[in-house]
Amino acid sequence: MNKPELLAPAGDMEKLKTAFRYGADACYMGTKSMSMRVKIGNKEGDALEEALILKNKLGKKIYLTMNIHAHENKLNFLEKELDRLTQLHKKGLDPDGILISDAGIFVTVQQKCPWLSLHVSTQANILNSSAIEFWAKQGAERVVLGREVSLRELQKIRQTLNEKGVNVEIEGFVHGAMCMAYSGRCLISNFMTGRDANEGMCAHSCRWNYKVYLKEEQRPGEYIPIEEDQNGTSIMSAKDMSMIEHLKDVVDAGLDSLKIEGRHKTIYYLAIVTRAYREALDLAMESKLPTPEILELISSIDTRGYFTGFWYGKPGAKGQIYKDRRGDYNQNYCFAGVVRDVTNGKMTVEVRNRLNKGDSLSIVTPKAIIPYKLLQFSNAANGNEIEAASAGQGFSIICDAPKEVEIGDIIQKKLKTEMKN
Numbered sequence: 001m002n003k004p005e006l007l008a009p010a011g012d013m014e015k016l017k018t019a020f021r022y023g024a025d026a027c028y029m030g031t032k033s034m035s036m037r038v039k040i041g042n043k044e045g046d047a048l049e050e051a052l053i054l055k056n057k058l059g060k061k062i063y064l065t066m067n068i069h070a071h072e073n074k075l076n077f078l079e080k081e082l083d084r085l086t087q088l089h090k091k092g093l094d095p096d097g098i099l100i101s102d103a104g105i106f107v108t109v110q111q112k113c114p115w116l117s118l119h120v121s122t123q124a125n126i127l128n129s130s131a132i133e134f135w136a137k138q139g140a141e142r143v144v145l146g147r148e149v150s151l152r153e154l155q156k157i158r159q160t161l162n163e164k165g166v167n168v169e170i171e172g173f174v175h176g177a178m179c180m181a182y183s184g185r186c187l188i189s190n191f192m193t194g195r196d197a198n199e200g201m202c203a204h205s206c207r208w209n210y211k212v213y214l215k216e217e218q219r220p221g222e223y224i225p226i227e228e229d230q231n232g233t234s235i236m237s238a239k240d241m242s243m244i245e246h247l248k249d250v251v252d253a254g255l256d257s258l259k260i261e262g263r264h265k266t267i268y269y270l271a272i273v274t275r276a277y278r279e280a281l282d283l284a285m286e287s288k289l290p291t292p293e294i295l296e297l298i299s300s301i302d303t304r305g306y307f308t309g310f311w312y313g314k315p316g317a318k319g320q321i322y323k324d325r326r327g328d329y330n331q332n333y334c335f336a337g338v339v340r341d342v343t344n345g346k347m348t349v350e351v352r353n354r355l356n357k358g359d360s361l362s363i364v365t366p367k368a369i370i371p372y373k374l375l376q377f378s379n380a381a382n383g384n385e386i387e388a389a390s391a392g393q394g395f396s397i398i399c400d401a402p403k404e405v406e407i408g409d410i411i412q413k414k415l416k417t418e419m420k421n
C-alpha cells in the first residue's frame, strides 16, 4: 500500500508555511484571477515565486488552482497567468500540478504550458471511472473526486481503472465544509449577495438562518411563519466532513491524495487540522486508529459537528443540523495567539483573543501539545507588565517560553463552553 499524500489548503504565504510546518506533504493555492476562493490572499500572485522556492527547498509540492468555469472575458486573465507561469518555468520554478475544471482552460494550459501536470478539479464533478478515463485520455495526471462519491464507489472506480490500465492519481476530500448543493453547483450565494460561488466568492449563504412563511391570497402583507422550532427552519445546514477516524478505509479504497478543505480558514484551523491528520494518517498506515488526543485536537476547532460526508452512503438527515441553529458551532477552544519570536527564554505572542493573567493555554507545536499557564506577561510594544491583553492590530505580549516552542507555534485557550455533539 502506497502512502498517500496529505494535501492542505493555503490561502496565502503564512498559511502555506503553517501547513508545511504542521505536516502537509502538499498544498493547493489559488491563482490571482483564475481560481475559486479568488478573494483569498490577494497578494499570493506576487508571492507565488517565493512559494515555489519554499516548496522546492522543503521537498514538498504545490498545486495551483485555475478551477473556475471561465466566461469569455476571463480568457485574457488566463493568458496572463500562463505568461507568468512561463516566466517562472524559465527560472526552474514550476507548480506540481494545475487544478482545472473548465475544458477550455484545460486545453489552453496544455497547449501553452505543456510541461505542467494537469489535475481535474472537484468542480468538474467527477463521480465515475468513465469520466476519469475521459480526462486521463485528455492528458490529466490526477482527478479530484466529487465529494458525493462513496467509499464503495471509490473501490469500484479504482478496480475498473486498474482493469483498464488507466494510470491516473485520485484525490479526494477527507475533511472540511460541505455544500448543501451538489458541490459548487449553487446559485444561493449569487442570488442573496451577488457573490458567485463559481468565482470563488461564496458567502456560505446556505448556512444562514432562514424562515419559511405562508401567505394567504386574501390577506396581502400577512406572512404566517412555518417553524420547526424556535430557531427557524434549518433546511440548508450541512455539518462538516471529518474522516479522521476512517483514513485507512479511504487509503485502502485507492485515494492517492487526502485533501483538507478550507483555503479561507485561519492559520489556527490549518495548524490544528493538518497536525491532527498528519498524525492520524501516519497511524492509519500502521493500521492504527487516531489517539484520543488527536480526536480532542480535531474537535477543538470551530465545527458545525462532524459526519462522514458521502463516504458511507448518502448522509440524509444525519448530515444536517436541525436544531440549535444559532449556536451550532462547537467552540470549546479559541485561537489565543501565534508565536512570532523566541529569544533568550522569552516568546513574543501575537494575541488573537483576549488573554488574562492566570489563563490555562495549550501551545500546539507540530510535535507536541504543551500545557501552559499564563502567569506574567508584558506589552511587547513598551515592556510594561499587564494583566490582560486584547487582540487587534498585531498586539503582542512577551512571556516565558517553554524550551520546545518555536516561531510559528499556535496557542489555544480553553473556553468555558462545553462541546456539543
Ligand code: SF4
Binding pocket: 178, 179, 180, 181, 183, 184, 185, 186, 187, 188, 189, 197, 202, 203, 204, 205, 206, 207
Ligand atoms: S452557498 Fe452553500 S451550497 Fe452554495 S456554493 Fe456556497 S457553501 Fe455551497
